[in-house]
Amino acid sequence: MDWDRRTFVKFAVGAVIGIHASPLIPKFMDDTAIWTQNWNWVPVPEDGAVAYAHTVNPHTGTGAKAKLIDGRVEGLRAIRVEGNPNHPLSQGGVLPADASALQLLYNSEIRVTKPLLRNRSTGVMTQLSWPQALDLVAGNLANLAKNGQAHMAAALGADPSSTTGQILMRLMQALGSPNVAFTPTPRETMALAGLFMMGQPFLGFDLANANYIVSFGTPLLDGFGAPVAVRKAFAGWRGYPKNQARLVQIEPRASVTASQADQWLACKPGSEGLVALAMCRIMIDEGVYDRAIESAYGWNDADGLPGFKSYLLKNLDRAKTASLAGISLPKLVKMTLAFAKADRAVAVCGPGNSGDPGRLYDFMSVLALNALKGNLGKPGGVVAQQPLPLKSLGGALPEAKPPALAMAGRPFGVNNVHELAQAALAGKPYGLKTLILCGGNFVFNGPQANVMHDLARKTPFVVAITPYMDESAGMADLVLPSTHWLEGWGDSTTPFGSAVSCYGLHRPLVKSVDEAKDGGDILLALAQRLGGPVAAALPFKNLGEAMAKRTQAMGDFKKLAEASYWAQKRPAYGAMRFNTPSGRLELSSRVLRNLLSKGGRDADKTARALGVKAGAQTAFLPHWEEPAAYAEGAAYPLVMQAVPSLRTTWGDEAVTPYMVKILPDTVLANTDKLVVEMHPATAQQLHLQEGDAVLVESSAGSLTAKLTLYAGAAPGMVFVPLGLGHKDFGFQVAGKGMNFNRAVKVTSDPMSGMPIWELTGVSVKKVRG
Amino acid sequence: MATHQQGKKQRSRADWLLLVVGLILGSAFGFWITPTILYAEKPQPLQFNHKLHVEQVDKGCKSCHQFRDDGSFSGIPGLATCKSCHSGDEPLGNTPAEKEFMKYLKANKPIPWHVYSRQPDCVFFSHAAHAENAGLECTKCHGQHGKTEKLRPYEYNRLTGYSRDIWGRGPIGLAGPPDRMKMDDCAKCHRENGVNQACFVCHK
Numbered sequence: 007m008d009w010d011r012r013t014f015v016k017f018a019v020g021a022v023i024g025i026h027a028s029p030l031i032p033k034f035m036d037d038t039a040i041w042t043q044n045w046n047w048v049p050v051p052e053d054g055a056v057a058y059a060h061t062v063n064p065h066t067g068t069g070a071k072a073k074l075i076d077g078r079v080e081g082l083r084a085i086r087v088e089g090n091p092n093h094p095l096s097q098g099g100v101l102p103a104d105a106s107a108l109q110l111l112y113n114s115e116i117r118v119t120k121p122l123l124r125n126r127s128t129g130v131m132t133q134l135s136w137p138q139a140l141d142l143v144a145g146n147l148a149n150l151a152k153n154g155q156a157h158m159a160a161a162l163g164a165d166p167s168s169t170t171g172q173i174l175m176r177l178m179q180a181l182g183s184p185n186v187a188f189t190p191t192p193r194e195t196m197a198l199a200g201l202f203m204m205g206q207p208f209l210g211f212d213l214a215n216a217n218y219i220v221s222f223g224t225p226l227l228d229g230f231g232a233p234v235a236v237r238k239a240f241a242g243w244r245g246y247p248k249n250q251a252r253l254v255q256i257e258p259r260a261s262v263t264a265s266q267a268d269q270w271l272a273c274k275p276g277s278e279g280l281v282a283l284a285m286c287r288i289m290i291d292e293g294v295y296d297r298a299i300e301s302a303y304g305w306n307d308a309d310g311l312p313g314f315k316s317y318l319l320k321n322l323d324r325a326k327t328a329s330l331a332g333i334s335l336p337k338l339v340k341m342t343l344a345f346a347k348a349d350r351a352v353a354v355c356g357p358g359n360s361g362d363p364g365r366l367y368d369f370m371s372v373l374a375l376n377a378l379k380g381n382l383g384k385p386g387g388v389v390a391q392q393p394l395p396l397k398s399l400g401g402a403l404p405e406a407k408p409p410a411l412a413m414a415g416r417p418f419g420v421n422n423v424h425e426l427a428q429a430a431l432a433g434k435p436y437g438l439k440t441l442i443l444c445g446g447n448f449v450f451n452g453p454q455a456n457v458m459h460d461l462a463r464k465t466p467f468v469v470a471i472t473p474y475m476d477e478s479a480g481m482a483d484l485v486l487p488s489t490h491w492l493e494g495w496g497d498s499t500t501p502f503g504s505a506v507s508c509y510g511l512h513r514p515l516v517k518s519v520d521e522a523k524d525g526g527d528i529l530l531a532l533a534q535r536l537g538g539p540v541a542a543a544l545p546f547k548n549l550g551e552a553m554a555k556r557t558q559a560m561g562d563f564k565k566l567a568e569a570s571y572w573a574q575k576r577p578a579y580g581a582m583r584f585n586t587p588s589g590r591l592e593l594s595s596r597v598l599r600n601l602l603s604k605g606g607r608d609a610d611k612t613a614r615a616l617g618v619k620a621g622a623q624t625a626f627l628p629h630w631e632e633p634a635a636y637a638e639g640a641a642y643p644l645v646m647q648a649v650p651s652l653r654t655t656w657g658d659e660a661v662t663p664y665m666v667k668i669l670p671d672t673v674l675a676n677t678d679k680l681v682v683e684m685h686p687a688t689a690q691q692l693h694l695q696e697g698d699a700v701l702v703e704s705s706a707g708s709l710t711a712k713l714t715l716y717a718g719a720a721p722g723m724v725f726v727p728l729g730l731g732h733k734d735f736g737f738q739v740a741g742k743g744m745n746f747n748r749a750v751k752v753t754s755d756p757m758s759g760m761p762i763w764e765l766t767g768v769s770v771k772k773v774r775g
Numbered sequence: 776m777a778t779h780q781q782g783k784k785q786r787s788r789a790d791w792l793l794l795v796v797g798l799i800l801g802s803a804f805g806f807w808i809t810p811t812i813l814y815a816e817k818p819q820p821l822q823f824n825h826k827l828h829v830e831q832v833d834k835g836c837k838s839c840h841q842f843r844d845d846g847s848f849s850g851i852p853g854l855a856t857c858k859s860c861h862s863g864d865e866p867l868g869n870t871p872a873e874k875e876f877m878k879y880l881k882a883n884k885p886i887p888w889h890v891y892s893r894q895p896d897c898v899f900f901s902h903a904a905h906a907e908n909a910g911l912e913c914t915k916c917h918g919q920h921g922k923t924e925k926l927r928p929y930e931y932n933r934l935t936g937y938s939r940d941i942w943g944r945g946p947i948g949l950a951g952p953p954d955r956m957k958m959d960d961c962a963k964c965h966r967e968n969g970v971n972q973a974c975f976v977c978h979k
Binding site: 012013016017018019020021022023024025026027028029030031033034037038040041043044050053055056078079081 | 786790791793794795796797798799800801802803804805806808809813843845847849850851852853885887895896897932934935936937942946947948
């Protein structure tokens with residue numbers, strides 16, 4: 007036997023057969039298959055004891071139940087957010103933002119874990135210790151106060167009714183700055199409308215018990231108050247075996263709410279309030295209104311001013327009004343008669359589709375329509391919420407002497423973050439030296455995002471208190487890590503439009519990331535470092551202690567924290583109490599009249615200065631003011647409005663990776679391009695086609711998108727999805743679409759002075775895409 | 776033609792022996808190399824004497840490997856369970872392992888034990904259904920682990936990351952529990968005892 011080629015081949019063949027007879031090949035194949043199962047696409051939590059804890063998501067108002075696992079090595083970890091069936095508003099339901107909240111909590115790519123100091127010229131961030139970071143902010147604020155420039159520090163917060171918001175207000179006030187503003191909400195517009203007409207700032211709609219609902223341009227099913235509660239009410243309306251209620255949606259676009267409604271009345275943009283007044287006129291003409299309204303102040307002419315009835319009869323021709331609003335008069339009359347006839351009918355106003363706080367006179371018109379229907383204080387009508395039994399954090403503080411940047415010269419102060427930013431940028435009457443951004447991600451959410459971006463860029467020292475490395479943190483000189491709502495203390499108050507008042511509370515359920523602290527704790531620590539009157543105004547060790555003091559009237563704090571909410575037991579039915587000067591419902595508001603003529607002012611001049619074109623003759627009545635977007639001129643011939651969705655945004659939190667994942671191609675398509683809608687006829691006029699890349703440009707900003715033609719969009723308009731286009735927030739969210747708020751133009755609402763941005767005049771041009 | 780025939784070598788039948796030799800060597804190589812390259816070892820963070828501990832307690836395995844109130848199984852006990860006996864600042868014995876353990880206890884730091892019997896993530900296994908309802912002894916799957924005085928090194932599959940105990944220590948993985956804990960073993964026992972063998976019983 008020689009060792010040659012043939013013998014070698016025999017040996018090699020034998021060896022190959024031998025290897026195949028061993029476990030090497032099948033075992034590797036088997037393990038390779040198992041390896042593919044382990045590709046890291048489903049996180050598996052560590053095994054451990056399971057516990058549930060109730061909490062409330064302050065951004066959505068949803069009562070949630072967090073599923074927690076106490077792992078042997080990793081410790082307590084939240085693994086799921088479910089609904090809390092006991093919560094009176096959400097009743098066990100959750101929003102996509104609630105269900106996917108853990109994607110923000112456990113996203114190490116976006117969480118801020120330590121105080122970071124940014125070098126403006128290089129953009130490099132360096133870590134600081136907490137004492138260093140707090141000393142830096144306190145030193146800056148103390149220096150301003152020492153030089154009599156405390157007013158040159160401004161603070162922007164997310165929610166003024168939260169305890170953190172209250173602490174922020176007291177901190178700035180004690181420091182001597184009047185410049186504090188918050189994310190604008192429709193709760194403020196409703197409070198003004200309610201105060202002016204009824205002396206009741208807290209009003210809600212008893213949607214669950216209504217059987218005829220007319221919604222005036224508010225996205226009932228896509229972003230209204232406590233969204234889960236509205237969806238639950240909607241489920242009740244769609245009872246079995248037949249509908250229990252009729253929903254009428256009045257708005258320019260065939261939105262989700264419109265498509266789910268029994269009737270959709272497509273009106274011209276911004277004319278919803280006008281339609282409400284037209285309905286009032288029709289009810290008066292047909293004599294189908296509650297006669298109790300005749301005893302209201304301002305029903306008839308009084309004190310030399312026109313009454314509501316004579317104003318309508320004289321100025322509001324129903325045919326002309328219907329034509330102006332773009333609605334068929336017979337349809338409107340038929341619907342109004344059905345509304346008047348229904349036993350539990352309610353007219354609903356609320357936030358606009360673009361997420362703005364709504365127009366005061368539209369709200370007043372809708373309240374007047376409800377009063378004509380006679381549903382005030384009745385089941386299925388408009389009800390007054392019981393004020394939350396919350397205590398103040400301390401005694402009144404002296405008013406800051408310098409005038410506030412926003413709302414200077416107005417007869418009543420409201421929260422206008424946009425006006426504050428614009429005044430600071432213009433340096434009129436003064437500019438800012440320090441800006442504290444405490445939540446709210448204003449650089450993204452705006453409302454006019456480019457103005458907030460400029461403000462952050464031009465203010466010499468910007469501090470962002472945020473759980474995430476968001477757009478605001480990206481502009482800040484100092485980023486202070488705050489806790490996610492599952493990690494720390496915090497609270498929220500009654501959502502807009504709720505029939506019952508409800509206080510939500512969240513407490514630390516899992517350990518916070520690295521060095522994150524509660525936003526309120528950071529502000530309290532700052533107050534302690536500032537000492538003097540600031541420390542005296544906020545004598546709390548931590549946010550939990552401040553919350554315990556504030557909620558004393560709600561019973562044992564520990565029990566309250568475990569329950570996670572306090573709620574009014576049932577809606578306050580019965581005759582509504584009017585805390586007005588006349589003690590009656592005031593259709594012509596005396597509160598407003600007194601405010602406008604306070605100190606011997608000329609009410610007419612004041613009204614016109616506040617943007618009320620109709621002047622003092624009708625300034626106190628519910629009436630309609632033409633939207634500012636109509637007057638943008640030929641350069642911006644189209645009107646832009648947003649398309650809200652519970653899948654893109656809710657509250658001031660960012661869209662989550664899961665929410666991006668469930669977006670259809672009609673919102674986000676072709677390599678993350680934003681999709682905007684236009685009516686085919688409008689597109690034809692502009693020589694645009696389906697799929698064209700377009701530039702949507704307003705006088706304030708612009709965005710690029712892909713065009714889709716949609717017959718459900720009102721002609722002459724362009725509709726843009728809301729809540730997309732983050733530049734930061736991790737690779738799953740960043741770069742998806744563009745930010746609607748970069749193109750909006752914010753104006754001040756006539757009379758109320760609230761910032762509004764429901765409609766913006768724009769031009770749409772084809773660009774290379 | 777003649778030249779060609781002269782060139783043809785007379786081959787020995789013994790050549791075929793080389794095929795057999797190759798087969799044996801190849802197979803031996805396969806049996807040797809498979810576990811060598813596939814599995815790696817990690818020592819346990821500290822030593823633990825099961826035998827000693829079982830002698831000190833009165834409920835056997837369940838003294839430490841408990842069922843929680845909700846019926847779920849705690850698996851390897853956490854520090855809280857250890858503290859029920861090791862409550863003081865001083866060690867109860869005088870072994871180096873206990874001294875090491877005291878460091879974890881004082882720092883309240885969980886011990887990162889490697890779990891020999893951890894099933895893949897896609898498997899749902901209820902100890903309550905097997906040990907409580909069906910009355911299986913712990914030894915049925917875990918063998919005589921409770922009688923060991925030392926913890927052997929934890930071997931894991933480099934590709935899958937799973938413990939070698941799942942495939943089994945045998946070279947071709949054909950044994951049964953407690954040597955291995957593969958799906959076939961689960962299915963066999965279910966089949967023998969008339970228990971549902973559908974996929975969803977274990978793969979939720």
